[in-house]
Amino acid sequence: MNSLAIRRVTVIGTGVIGTSVALSLRRAGIQVALSDTDRASLAQAERMGAGAALTDATPRADVVVIATPPSTVVKVLREAQARGLGRVYTDVASTKGRIFADAELAGCDFTTYVPGHPMAGRELSGPAAARAELFAGRSWALCPHPGTSQEAVRLVAGLVAVCGGAPKVLAPEAHDRVVAAVSHAPHVVSAALAARFAGADATMLSLVGPGLRDTTRIASGSPALWCDILEQNAESVAAVLEDVVRDLSAAASALRSSGGAGSAVLADLLGRGNLGRERIAGAWSQDHSGRPAPARRRDAA
Numbered sequence: 001m002n003s004l005a006i007r008r009v010t011v012i013g014t015g016v017i018g019t020s021v022a023l024s025l026r027r028a029g030i031q032v033a034l035s036d037t038d039r040a041s042l043a044q045a046e047r048m049g050a051g052a053a054l055t056d057a058t059p060r061a062d063v064v065v066i067a068t069p070p071s072t073v074v075k076v077l078r079e080a081q082a083r084g085l086g087r088v089y090t091d092v093a094s095t096k097g098r099i100f101a102d103a104e105l106a107g108c109d110f111t112t113y114v115p116g117h118p119m120a121g122r123e124l125s126g127p128a129a130a131r132a133e134l135f136a137g138r139s140w141a142l143c144p145h146p147g148t149s150q151e152a153v154r155l156v157a158g159l160v161a162v163c164g165g166a167p168k169v170l171a172p173e174a175h176d177r178v179v180a181a182v183s184h185a186p187h188v189v190s191a192a193l194a195a196r197f198a199g200a201d202a203t204m205l206s207l208v209g210p211g212l213r214d215t216t217r218i219a220s221g222s223p224a225l226w227c228d229i230l231e232q233n234a235e236s237v238a239a240v241l242e243d244v245v246r247d248l249s250a251a252a253s254a255l256r257s258s259g260g261a262g263s264a265v266l267a268d269l270l271g272r273g274n275l276g277r278e279r280i281a282g283a284w285s286q287d288h289s290g291r292p293a294p295a296r297r298r299d300a301a
Contacts, residue, residue, distance in 0.1 A: 008062050009022075009065060010061040010086060012064065016129040016130050017118065018045075018065065020120075021118075022130075024134070033053070034050060045127040060086060061086035063089070064089045065159070067092045068091075070095045070229055071232060075106075077103060090113070090114045090115065094121075094179055095176060096143045097172045099172075099232070110148050111148060112149065114153055115143040116160070119179075121134075122134070123218050123220040136165075137165075142160070142168065142169050143171065176236045180240050185241050190215060194219035195219075
């Protein structure tokens with residue numbers, strides 16, 4: 001699609017994702033209007049060059065991007081559509097099924113609404129953590145309704161391309177199952193591991209290495225936002241966590257047992273872990289420049 005069809009965008013929500021979207025669009029020469037109930041966040045995004053505050057005199061946008069917490073998306077969408085803020089609307093929330101269903105119940109206009117989710121983010125929050133290049137080479141899920149116009153889908157896909165993302169069309173339910181496995185449940189697992197160190201003494205902390213830092217990095221995310229995300233995708237996340245708990249419980253029992261049976265359980269889990277890690281690494285085998293990613297020792301701590 002010709003990205004020049006997008007000349008004006010309004011971004012509602014100036015957190016790390018919304019501001020990153022705005023910065024990406026501004027870098028491409030697109031006019032961006034910003035809106036946020038948090039005046040300090042809005043002012044900071046403006047100072048960063050992400051756009052200008054939305055006013056009653058702001059022209060109608062080609063696309064309105066809703067970058068607010070998942071539980072607020074439907075309310076914001078309905079209000080934005082009622083005000084006629086844009087030709088087309090999308091969001092960047094990391095859950096889709098419940099938003100999709102609630103938007104239908106609320107009577108939102110799906111002909112102009114394309115639910116979306118960029119598979120990118122940071123463990124930091126707020127506009128100061130935003131980066132124009134955050135979405136470069138990253139998948140960006142789009143979950144259009146059967147009644148959504150093709151023009152709306154093309155326009156939102158064009159916005160994704162301007163931001164450097166790769167649009168992928170998924171059904172809302174499939175999206176939620178996938179992100180539960182690749183994003184939401186890993187966050188809870190990381191938090192559970194990091195929580196073991198909330199009261200750690202200086203001796204224990206003095207021995208922390210990069211392995212622990214890597215596996216707990218995403219535990220730094222905002223608890224309030226993550227509670228919202230997890231509650232919106234509760235069933236899918238719970239199913240993944242139950243599978244993880246079964247493996248961990250089996251490993252704990254194996255460690256307390258004696259003989260070959262316990263060793264076999266541990267070997268099976270560790271072997272499947274090796275295979276899973278290889279497949280994950282394979283998905284990231286090339287960086288954005290197309291060069292092979294550097295190999296990493298398996299025994300690195």
